[in-house]
Amino acid sequence: MVRFFLSRIGQTFAVLFTVSVIVFALMRMIPGDPVLMMLGDDFTQEAYQRLRAKLGFDRSLVTQYAIWLQAILRGDLGTSYLNHEHVSVLVWDAFLPTLSLVVASMLVGILVAVPSGIVAAMRRDSAWDWGSMGFAIFVYSMPSFWKGIVLIWIFSVHLRWFPAVGYVHPWENFWEGTWRLVLPAITLGTFFSGLVARIIRSSLLEVLDQDYIKAARARGVRRAALVYRHALANALIPVVTVIGLQFGTLLGGAVLTETVFGIPGMGRLTVAAILNRDYAIVQGAILVGVLAVVIVNLAVDLTYAFLNPRIRVA
């Protein structure tokens, strides 16, 4: 168990290292001289050389990477070219709304997926199965940004039940914040539910086919008890992994969903920064986003090891 934990954590650091090299390389591939961009139109040759040396651009690429990495490990993501604010502050402010959208979407997704996946598996090949799996493919295939617009059209424009745009932290004003998150969370959460429902169905079908279930059935255990007391816990183990692996997809989906609902999150920050060529923000946002994905994947893998005795022993 300890060995599994250590090797998994080692892998995570390897991935983070590769990610940092990829992001560093990407930022160096951007056409144009960042020193020229920071200086503006009016500068002397001497000022140019001074800033170039100060930023370390006159040294080797490896040294530049080392300087860059050191700064990032200190939590210094640089400053915005445009308004000179700290990127770490900007990214953190944008990360919180995105994270609350992702968490709310996971909740909605699980609330929809678990019952529909169970029903589909228990009544395999029935109308329930076809219906819930058809629904799963349908919501999974709807692009989140379009689904969001349709929901706004129905629930905000016509029915006037929910506000169309805007965001309030749920921990600052619970009702207001939650209310405003409902439509965005349904938008992204139904996508997630489509995916999870299909996994729950196939996982449950697989477990129901195993010998211990057959033995329980032979002992006369009722079908409902069979599913809820004997099969479900085992069937949900692979689902945990899927939820973790899909965290990245959800984060990506959140980037699009928050654009629709005017949520001031990572997506809006990044896209605005790209259009403004404010690359320090782009770099910071991508690094923090990927870091979140990698950490969640690690956490899920470790949880999975706790849940699954076969790995725990090994």
Add this chain to the structure above:
Amino acid sequence: MARPLDAEALPAQAPAAPAAGAQGGAARRWWRRFARNRGAVLGLAVFVAIVVMALFADVLAPHDPLAQGVGPANEAPSWEHWAGTDSFGRDMLSRIIYGARIALVVGVVAVLLAMVVGVTLGLVAGYYGGAVDAVIMRVMDGLFAFPIIILAIAMMAVMGFGVRNVIIAVAVGFIAPFARVTRADVLAVKEEPYIEAARLAGVSRPAIIARHVLPNVAAPIIVQAALRVSGAIITESGLSFLGLGPPPPTPVWGSMIAEGRNFIVMAPHISTIPGIALMVTIVGLNLLGDGLRDTLDPRLRR
């Protein structure tokens, strides 16, 4: 659609170099399995319809997709304009039909590009092993950690706009899955006796990879490709929706949906109708991909 797939999928099902007659039989058996899968057939029909739409856009579109003022602005669907008009008075139906071209070209070419790069890396990593394998796969792990749309956004920031760059940006995100699938299968195939035989017969390593390993890992790769096209199209639409796709006035579904957002109260059709085209395409491709997976992948066959 069915023909080229048969030919390439066959060796995986019958690795012992089957005779031409047996090949025909396996293809027919596969087609019968595929035809029984209602979702897959529906998906194939949708895919064919989209391809026809893209190929014959100039014949099918009633108007020039770029011509402004062919009707009044923001007009709801009517006999004159089946999908209405947008804020520039352009015919939406024509723009949607031409939009199928961009969606298909970006989706298919990006996946093919990712497949060529990813499969090559996977073959090399799996067959050579050792340090080569370690380096390639650690880079793939790093790429895999990026959510695809975020990697695509980053690539667009680096490369700038345009259809060609959108294809590359979308493709980069799909390289790692192809490399992983290929490598895993190569590791299994590598130990087969016929590879050993080829090695002993003095066939060079690149030749073994190309002639003996690749054909035997083709089926899961084809399945993977089919499953990824919908994801590539969704990624392209997402980029276009964010304003990072092909520049206006190119008719692209994602940017049409984004444009319509400002008119959602008075002209909801501008956003909703291109979205329906996009959704039908994605549902079709997902059904087709699932069908191919269920009928082609030998490991999943019951």
